[in-house]
Amino acid sequence: MVTSGVFADVVNAAVRTHFDFTKDDIFNQIDGNELLTEFEPDAPNEQVSGIAGAGYGTLTVEGQQYGSNELWREYPRAITLRKYTSELRWTEEDIHWLQKANEQKRQMQIDAIASNGLRPLIGNINRDVAKMFYLGNGTTFFTGGNSEALISASHTIRKTAATQTNVITSNPVLSTDAVQTAVNQMNRFKGMNDVQLQKVRRLRLVVPVELEATALQIKDSLYGPTNANLGLQRSSETFMAKRGIDFSVITLPEISSSYSAYWWLVDLDRAKSRFFLTWGWKPRLANETKVTNGTTAVDASAYFGPHALGWQWIMQSTGAGS
Numbered sequence: 001m002v003t004s005g006v007f008a009d010v011v012n013a014a015v016r017t018h019f020d021f022t023k024d025d026i027f028n029q030i031d032g033n034e035l036l037t038e039f040e041p042d043a044p045n046e047q048v049s050g051i052a053g054a055g056y057g058t059l060t061v062e063g064q065q066y067g068s069n070e071l072w073r074e075y076p077r078a079i080t081l082r083k084y085t086s087e088l089r090w091t092e093e094d095i096h097w098l099q100k101a102n103e104q105k106r107q108m109q110i111d112a113i114a115s116n117g118l119r120p121l122i123g124n125i126n127r128d129v130a131k132m133f134y135l136g137n138g139t140t141f142f143t144g145g146n147s148e149a150l151i152s153a154s155h156t157i158r159k160t161a162a163t164q165t166n167v168i169t170s171n172p173v174l175s176t177d178a179v180q181t182a183v184n185q186m187n188r189f190k191g192m193n194d195v196q197l198q199k200v201r202r203l204r205l206v207v208p209v210e211l212e213a214t215a216l217q218i219k220d221s222l223y224g225p226t227n228a229n230l231g232l233q234r235s236s237e238t239f240m241a242k243r244g245i246d247f248s249v250i251t252l253p254e255i256s257s258s259y260s261a262y263w264w265l266v267d268l269d270r271a272k273s274r275f276f277l278t279w280g281w282k283p284r285l286a287n288e289t290k291v292t293n294g295t296t297a298v299d300a301s302a303y304f305g306p307h308a309l310g311w312q313w314i315m316q317s318t319g320a321g322s
Contacts, residue, residue, distance in 0.1 A: 031126045031252050035204065035266055036306070039276040041079050049076035049145070050273065050309050052191035055159060072158050072192035074310050075145030081280045081305040084124040092294040121283040121302040123254075129277065130254035132306045133206060133264055136316060142308065150308050151316045158192040166311050172320035174214050174263045179205065179235040182265050182315045183245075189312045197312060202246045202268035208253075210260035215249045262319045270313035278307050 041048075051071050058067020128141075135141040136151035144150060153165040166189070168182045187199045207215045219237050233239060240247035255262075266275075280303030290297045308314075 030122060030129075031254065032129055032206070032250050033277075034250065034268070035206070035271055036129070036275055036277040037272055039278045039307070041081075041278055041280075044081055044280070045078045047076045047078045048276075048307065048309050050074035052193040052195070055193045055195055074192055075158075077143075077145035077307075077309070079278050079305060079307050080142075081278065081303055082128065083280070083301060083303045084121055085299065085301045086118075086120040087297050087299050089295050089297040092296070118283045118285060118300050121300060124302060125277070125283075125304060126252075126254045128304075129306050130252045130256075132275075132308065133252065133314075133316075134208075134255045134259040134262060136314070142306070144308070144311065148311075150311055150314065152311070155311050157190055157194050159194040162194070164189060166315050168315060168317050172318040173261075174207070174211055174218070174317065176218055176233055176235040178317070179218060179265070182317075186265060186267060186312075186315050191312065197270070200245060200265075200267045200269075203240065203248075204266045204268060205247070205249045206264040206266055207249065207251055208255035208257070208260050208262070209251060210257070211263055212249070212251045215251075215263070219247060219249050259319065261317075263317045265315040267313055274309045274313040276307045276309070277304060279304050 051073055054069040054071055057069065060067060131141045132150065137149055139147070139149050142150055146156060148155060151166060153167050154163040155166065156163055166185075168178065168185065170178075170181055172178065183200055183203065187197075189197050191197060205215050205219070218233070218235050221233050222236050222238055223233055235247075237247050250266075281301075282304070283300065283302040286299040290299075
């Protein structure tokens with residue numbers, strides 16, 4: 001990106017006030033960082049795996065051989081890191097006019113150059129994290145260790161070869177009842193040892209911007225909001241707390257509008273050891289600028305990749321309804 005002419009306004013007598021609007025875009029911060037655990041691999045293709053505990057013991061009579069037991073591995077998967085780059089350039093003419101500007105305008109523009117070098121890479125991080133959700137049904141962006149999609153109706157339990165689904169099986173439209181159905185399904189999820197996991201305790205409802213108001217209404221409304229009899233709202237933050245569940249809403253702006261009817265549940269306790277943001281390196285600017293043909297350039301890059309181990313940490317709607 002060449003910023004030719006960008007700084008001309010700072011010496012225009014008619015332009016007395018100059019503002020930097022880049023702070024208004026969605027590159028301002030990493031979204032949903034509460035959902036992720038940061039992880040730094042030791043090698044570019046390092047594999048990550050997990051271990052489930054032993055299954056139930058065997059009923060044994062006096063003098064009988066003890067029943068054998070074993071630990072069960074999660075399907076291992078190699079980490080995928082993607083490198084994103086951004087080169088910001090400005091011309092010697094820009095620098096000339098910038099030097100003639102008053103101190104306030106000059107400082108604002110210098111700050112803009114520095115901040116905009118890294119901001120696009122924050123956007124890349126947010127976009128790839130969001131893709132783990134809205135592209136979770138397929139394998140184009142992320143594939144599990146057993147070649148399954150992150151979101152699937154037929155996840156294989158290693159010990160028994162039985163299957164489980166992390167797609168909500170009823171009430172697909174976001175509502176009080178739908179959230180409760182999804183929570184009940186998550187509470188029945190099993191590990192690779194065919195043993196049921198502990199109940200959900202720290203729950204996050206993840207939505208695109210189109211469903212944010214509905215999600216907050218479900219979270220904050222104590223009664224209804226769609227029950228004509230004004231029964232106690234079972235998915236409110238207050239009611240969830242009675243079940244020992246810390247419940248909140250997270251909006252990911254980078255979820256594509258094509259998926260505006262989709263929503264997800266994430267258990268933070270399970271996600272802590274199953275959903276990672278792996279770093280080769282975090283967004284960084286080059287130590288030196290380059291000058292070529294009167295154009296100054298500064299390079300910025302980030303090397304990272306979101307990674308999931310298992311599927312038991314996430315639940316997704318079918319996207320039906322609005």
